[in-house]
Amino acid sequence: MAVFTPLSPAEAALVARAHGLGAVSAITPIPAGSVNSNFFLDTDAGRRFMRIYEEQEADGVAYEWALLDHLGEAGLPVPARVAGPAPGAVRVAGKPVALFELVGGEMSCQAGVSKARARALGGFLARCHAAAAGFGWRRRSRFDLGRVAERLAGVPREGELEPVVGRLGAVLAEVREGWPVGLPRGPVHGDLFRDNVHWEGDAIVAAIDWESAADGLFAYDLAVTILAWCFGDAFEWGLAAALVDGYEAIRPLEAREAAELRRMLLAAAARFTVTRITDFHLREGVGERVHKDYRRFLARLEALAAHDAAALAARLGVAVAG
Template sequence: MSVFTPLERPELETFLAPYGLGRLRDFQGIAAGSENSNFFVSLEQGEFVLTLVERGPSDDLPFFIELLDVLHDAGLPVPYALRTTDGEALRSLAEKPALLQPRLAGKHISQPNPHHCQEVGALLARIHLATRNSPLERESDRGLDWMLAEGPSLALKLPEAELPLLRDALAEIQDMKARIQALPRANLHADLFRDNVLFDGPHLAGVIDFYNACSGPMLYDLAIALNDWCSDEEGALDAARARALLGAYAALRPFSAAEAELWPTMLRVACVRFWLSRLIAAESFAGQEVLIHDPAEFQRRLAQRQQVDLPLPFAF
């Protein structure tokens, strides 16, 4: 189970009392998390999610709280930090920064179809449009500079057959860095995988886990989402799902010529980001009862993205 910091009922009851949401009925750890400790919490006045933030500087947490407030105020189906009766949103529990948020309805989709991808594309465009004019600034701690810094040492630990794939990808990131950073910007979810989206029947009911959110190129966020929602078991793109996601996104936010030109590169960059972070997690948590995603999944996807035959919609 991916709960790094276990909780006892008495300390949780003490923590929850200032919210004025009634007696604690039940709580349980959430196994799906890979970076933070998350708990479902049932109180007399409803269902909630408690997050203990395990990674990243606590100085960034006001950014996440403000971003989710902005998106919630824009009518988007996102969690947001609940306040205590004294107005506190960010608190401490078990010596970790802690946030309490409403539990959103719906469930994860493991086998998405074009309709699911269409919903995801539209939702991602709405997130970008809500923040494009005045993004809240936060540099990603898994951004281009991080990839270029961590990639070479991680490459030395790879099987020799995989080394050229990562080496060439890192060279492309170095060459294209300035052009990527000049693309149109907004606030990004930066981790919009299937396990971070909830569907209630056919309708997208919620987006969760904004703890990788940052400011940056909107196209990067789109590439991250598409690489997960539209890949088959071998890592190749499913054309029907990909066109559904891109078409729904472009209907709300048209692409620029620079974005169209850099699209294949950005798909590869998004693969590198998660290949590297999964390699680090696999090494750091080896032998522990923590959910570890397979790094080879993104090695396969990167190999498949060497040739991209899926242009952005206005180029069809």
């Protein structure tokens, strides 16, 4: 979440009217995040969350809305969309918009990530994967490895980035060679970071920001979540093992998935290093938002690279056939 496209009072009023919310009394920009422009709107019907989609067109918006409906019907705690016009029918600066009901709970800081929360998160992710497997839509991810490699190719190889680009190119080539075929897949969140999960105690009350959801490997989505939740100044392997344990309590990993976890983790670390370079490091001063340093994910990548597949599996408490 961030602010790239400004929202005028007249535009906010148009959006609110289209959703039957009455007049708008206040607009509050939300600077956190990286991709979309987001606001709180105070209306006659109460406060709502508004998103301007910066990178999605109507088809991508329709996919997200349909997936949220599907997961909500399965009993999973996801945001409820405010009923209104079809995807893309209401726009600001030519871009699709959406309104969502507010969610409760609080986000967790890294220090607040306990083994109990990690286990609960793993179980939640597994339930999402189980439910999403019955979702009929398929959509290519904007962040699959081919597109990540394209992003990296556009990064200038100069200054501090010169060795980083070379390193990332080597890692992407390594993980793409022999990329596994036939692993369980379906719609995945792809971005389940701490700021996208709300808690009450050790219970998840909402998982938000499904805008990047797309078809992908479930093991890769698990890897993204491990990287997002189990690294402070270094990897916290006890948290990672608890997260995987919670996941496997609902959906045990296939032997092939367990064997590929190192590849999945390296691929995810490379992806987020690249996107933090392209979306933040090379765009400093663009939009009102919180900065995210690519070095944080580069550190994860190097820590992972120091382990072979068997050592990583042992850290995660996963059995890998020898």
